[in-house]
Amino acid sequence: MIYIGAEQIISSLGNSASENFNNALKGISGVKKHIDCNLYAKKPLGLLQNFELIPGFSKVESMCIKSGLESLSLINNSNLADKWLIIISTTKGDIDKLKGGDVDGAKPTFLAKRIAKKLPIASEIMVVSNACISGLAATINAHDLVKTGAYDHVLVIGVDVVSEFTTLGFESFYALSDSPLAPFDKHRKGLSLGEAVSSVVISATKELFLSTPIKLCGGVTTNDANHISGPSRTAEGLVRAINLVLQRSKVEASAIDFISAHGTGTLFNDDMESIAFTKSKLDKVPTNSMKGYFGHTLGAAGVLELSMSIQSIRNNKLVKTLGCTTPGTVNKINILLKNKDIPVNTVLKTASGFGGCNAAIILKS
Amino acid sequence: MDLKEELKQHLIEQLNLEEVDAADIENDAALFGDGLGLDSIDALELIVLLDTHYNIKINNPEQGKEIFQSVNSMAEFISQNRD
Amino acid sequence: MKAKAIVRISNTKIELNGNVQFKHIADGRRELPLKLIYNELEINYPKFYKMDNLSKLGFLGVEMLKKVIDFNSFESDRIAQIFQNSYSSLDTDVVHQQLINEEKMPSPAIFVYTLPNIVMGEIAIRNKFYGENLFTLVDEFLPQKWIQLVSLQFKAGKADAVVGGWIEIFKNNFDLRLFFIDKLDYQVGFKVI
Numbered sequence: 001m002i003y004i005g006a007e008q009i010i011s012s013l014g015n016s017a018s019e020n021f022n023n024a025l026k027g028i029s030g031v032k033k034h035i036d037c038n039l040y041a042k043k044p045l046g047l048l049q050n051f052e053l054i055p056g057f058s059k060v061e062s063m064c065i066k067s068g069l070e071s072l073s074l075i076n077n078s079n080l081a082d083k084w085l086i087i088i089s090t091t092k093g094d095i096d097k098l099k100g101g102d103v104d105g106a107k108p109t110f111l112a113k114r115i116a117k118k119l120p121i122a123s124e125i126m127v128v129s130n131a132c133i134s135g136l137a138a139t140i141n142a143h144d145l146v147k148t149g150a151y152d153h154v155l156v157i158g159v160d161v162v163s164e165f166t167t168l169g170f171e172s173f174y175a176l177s178d179s180p181l182a183p184f185d186k187h188r189k190g191l192s193l194g195e196a197v198s199s200v201v202i203s204a205t206k207e208l209f210l211s212t213p214i215k216l217c218g219g220v221t222t223n224d225a226n227h228i229s230g231p232s233r234t235a236e237g238l239v240r241a242i243n244l245v246l247q248r249s250k251v252e253a254s255a256i257d258f259i260s261a262h263g264t265g266t267l268f269n270d271d272m273e274s275i276a277f278t279k280s281k282l283d284k285v286p287t288n289s290m291k292g293y294f295g296h297t298l299g300a301a302g303v304l305e306l307s308m309s310i311q312s313i314r315n316n317k318l319v320k321t322l323g324c325t326t327p328g329t330v331n332k333i334n335i336l337l338k339n340k341d342i343p344v345n346t347v348l349k350t351a352s353g354f355g356g357c358n359a360a361i362i363l364k365s
Numbered sequence: 366m367d368l369k370e371e372l373k374q375h376l377i378e379q380l381n382l383e384e385v386d387a388a389d390i391e392n393d394a395a396l397f398g399d400g401l402g403l404d405s406i407d408a409l410e411l412i413v414l415l416d417t418h419y420n421i422k423i424n425n426p427e428q429g430k431e432i433f434q435s436v437n438s439m440a441e442f443i444s445q446n447r448d
Numbered sequence: 449m450k451a452k453a454i455v456r457i458s459n460t461k462i463e464l465n466g467n468v469q470f471k472h473i474a475d476g477r478r479e480l481p482l483k484l485i486y487n488e489l490e491i492n493y494p495k496f497y498k499m500d501n502l503s504k505l506g507f508l509g510v511e512m513l514k515k516v517i518d519f520n521s522f523e524s525d526r527i528a529q530i531f532q533n534s535y536s537s538l539d540t541d542v543v544h545q546q547l548i549n550e551e552k553m554p555s556p557a558i559f560v561y562t563l564p565n566i567v568m569g570e571i572a573i574r575n576k577f578y579g580e581n582l583f584t585l586v587d588e589f590l591p592q593k594w595i596q597l598v599s600l601q602f603k604a605g606k607a608d609a610v611v612g613g614w615i616e617i618f619k620n621n622f623d624l625r626l627f628f629i630d631k632l633d634y635q636v637g638f639k640v641i
Contacts, residue, residue: 091563098538098545103618106541108585109534127585129536130565137582144600165541168548169559173409174426220606221580222525223572229560230405240525240578248605354560355569357581381497381557402494409556416553 002143004202004363005213006074007307008067011196011294012046016070021311024293024319025339031180031192031295031323043176045162046194046295057114060094063197064115064157071155071199072120075208082152084123085145088112089138089158090299091131095165121155131353132262133221134158135198135302136361140219142202147218153203158303161195166298173229181265181296183289183321184274184335186328191264194295198304214310217249219361229354231268235276238352241360242280249362251346253281258318260309260349263289264296265323269352274329282348288336292322302351306361313344313365369440376436379414380407392436408433419447450633452609453516455509455626457485464512480620482508493574500540500561502617503570506531509626510571510611517628519575528580528607529568530597533616534587537564567615580606589614589625602631 009020012030030046054062072080093108104110108127116125128138135158142154160166170176170193177190201208202216222244224237231238246253259282261273270289277283290305291297297304312318318340327335347363366374373387382401390401397403408426411433415421421443423429432442456463462470462485470488473481482504486496489511499507519527540561547554560566565583572581580601586593594613601607614625 092541093536095541098541099549103535103538103542106538107534108536109587112585113587128582129563129585130581130583131563141582141584141597141600144604145596148600148603150596150600164548165545165562168554169544169556169562172413172554172556172559218604221582223529223569223578223581225524225572225576225578227404228406228566228569228573229556237578353565354563355565355581356572357565357569382494383497384494406498406557406560413553413555 002146002202002204002216003206003209003213004139004200004216004306004310005209005211006071006199006201007310008071008074008199009196009304009307010048010063010067011297011304012048012194013293017307017311021308021315024290024308025317027322029180029293029322031194031292043178044180044192046192046297047162048195058094060159060161061111061114064088064159065118067197067199068115068119068155068157071201074210075201076210079153079205079208080121084121085142085151085154086112086116086119086121086123086125087138087142087154087156088115088125088127089134089156089303090127091129091134091160092163092166092299095163098165115157129299130357131355132298132301133351133353133357133359134299135304135306136219136349136351136359137221137302139200139202139216139302139306139361140221140359143216143218146202146204152205153201153208155199155201156303157197157199158300159197160298160300162193167193175266177265180323181291182323182325183263183265183291184270184327184329185324186326188265188267188270190266191291192295194297196294196297196300196304198300198307200303200307214313215364217251217362217364218245219359220244220248221357221359224356224358226356228356231272231352232356233272235272235279237356238272238276238350238358239279241358242276242282242348242350245360245362251362255346256282256285256348257342257344258312258347259285259287260305260347261287261289262351263291263321265291271330272352273350274331274333277333278331283331283333286318286334286336286340288319288321290319292324302359306349309347309349309363313347313363316344317341318344368443369436372436372439375414375418379410390436394435396433396435415443419443421446451627452630452633453513453628455512455624457505457509457624458622464515469512480622498557499570500558502537502539502564502615503561503567505617505622505624506567506615507570507574509624510575513611513626513628522609524576525578526608527577528601528610529571529577530582530594530610530612531568531615532584532586532589532594533564533614534585535616535618536585537562539618598629599634602634607631
């Protein structure tokens with residue numbers, strides 16, 4: 001069995017997984033219009049508040065180092081000498097360095113090396129850059145590597161910051177909503193970007209973790225093979241990912257207690273997910289998107305939302321889909337409009353991204 | 366150069382239609398659908414084309430459906446809205 | 449593990465399974481020969497012209513593989529894609545950044561390619577690859593490390609073949625080392641080329 005735990009989050013909602021989860025339970029959102037700042041997008045954003053840089057390190061590096069250190073403090077330090085891998089999941093890393101022409105500094109591998117040097121584990125490093133499924137893809141890769149004994153433990157750090165590069169790019173797609181994103185809502189108008197870092201540890205050693213870890217049953221990635229920026233209208237890529245992960249984890253659709261969906265607040269993505277969940281017979285399962293709390297954090301999203309799902313399992317509480325007032329997707333699914341206290345034992349986490357990619361992971365208590 | 370001919374050159378360049386000649390594009394032919402095989406990204410690129418070459422800004426991409434139906438409809442819109 | 453097929457496209461080589469292809473193109477020229485290779489392969493795929501250089505390079509490499517591999521002999525979701533590079537999509541990122549620096553309107557057609565995994569999307573669309581896809585960034589290509597990722601697919605029963613390898617491009621420097629690995633060859637346990 002492979003385990004996942006030591007979850008850590010630094011976001012617009014707080015600096016630890018529990019702080020983020022508790023603020024989400026209170027219905028607090030980190031997504032706001034920042035009219036007093038000289039920002040390149042006059043759209044709502046989920047920005048970190050009062051984040052202190054580590055002297056000599058960029059914001060992205062500082063976020064990863066702080067989160068990684070925190071996560072590693074949640075495991076037994078006698079295991080720090082084992083065989084580790086660090087996977088950084090990011091879509092653009094330190095892309096702001098490109099503005100001044102620093103191409104080498106903008107390479108995510110450069111970022112990864114500088115982060116690894118500050119963490120108390122001697123480890124190999126890898127960066128996963130797979131659009132919005134990066135976080136899940138990194139976690140799935142970590143699971144498979146640990147399962148085959150390639151490494152004892154893997155630290156996955158998912159990160160992305162709100163940047164001029166990305167914001168203006170999404171603006172060219174008219175993808176950014178004027179008001180904070182409303183996932184799965186009838187009147188949704190697009191996404192809101194956010195920034196965050198989240199870390200998790202994956203290992204086959206249950207005793208590694210200071211708090212009981214969660215079972216990571218594995219995951220699947222697929223491709224729609226249809227269009228590079230629009231999700232498939234028939235959702236076959238996501239359906240395939242969901243069905244394969246259920247099959248390989250030997251979990252029936254009826255056993256899923258909760259779905260943490262991708263739910264970006266765009267017309268096409270949310271419709272596509274509603275079709276996928278319906279085709280997979282999951283339309284009655286309590287489902288949310290957590291992006292209303294953080295914004296779409298791109299390379300961090302998969303890890304961040306997995307960490308929040310782990311918190312849901314730990315607390316047997318589901319958070320509502322903040323931003324959604326009246327669900328309205330092509331197919332009717334069970335969107336959580338209120339927090340819910342129920343036993344949360346088996347969770348499906350999904351994500352989809354540019355390039356036609358999809359990912360699905362199953363967690364169990 | 367006539368606006369429609371100019372527009373066809375811009376279309377070919379902006380949308381990377383390398384194997385297409387201006388002569389192949391009929392003024393009243395549907396740009397989307399079978400003809401040129403344009404997709405949703407091309408529709409957004411046409412908005413950039415209007416801004417870059419004719420200084421016309423579109424705030425709502427939905428307007429594009431009518432404007433970009435054909436070379437004729439594009440030329441008409443440009444004539445009415447350019448400065 | 450033996451590769452069933454290998455394609456090399458770089459500033460000095462265009463090779464399929466070690467055999468020189470299109471010699472008149474591969475003569476040490478410094479500019480990108482992508483359009484020339486496309487013409488030589490006589491493919492009719494206008495979408496090619498919309499791709500960025502990274503996607504064109506990967507797309508053409510796989511087209512060359514098809515001369516010796518029949519993808520139809522595999523189930524469409526059982527061919528995984530695993531690619532790596534160190535420059536990510538920076539070759540296209542600089543173009544998007546340039547538009548921003550010049551205060552011009554960003555181009556959605558360029559922005560969509562500012563993610564390295566898009567090349568796998570283009571390859572998937574062309575070849576109907578519905579299966580696993582992973583893009584990782586590493587400093588340099590270490591075949592044993594790439595093979596380790598390939599072996600995960602086979603050990604976990606996720607794929608029957610893997611297409612991928614090293615796909616680096618930045619400005620006029622490019623290096624594609626593309627492999628096709630069949631699960632059956634992996635099980636026999638040959639040394640990787």
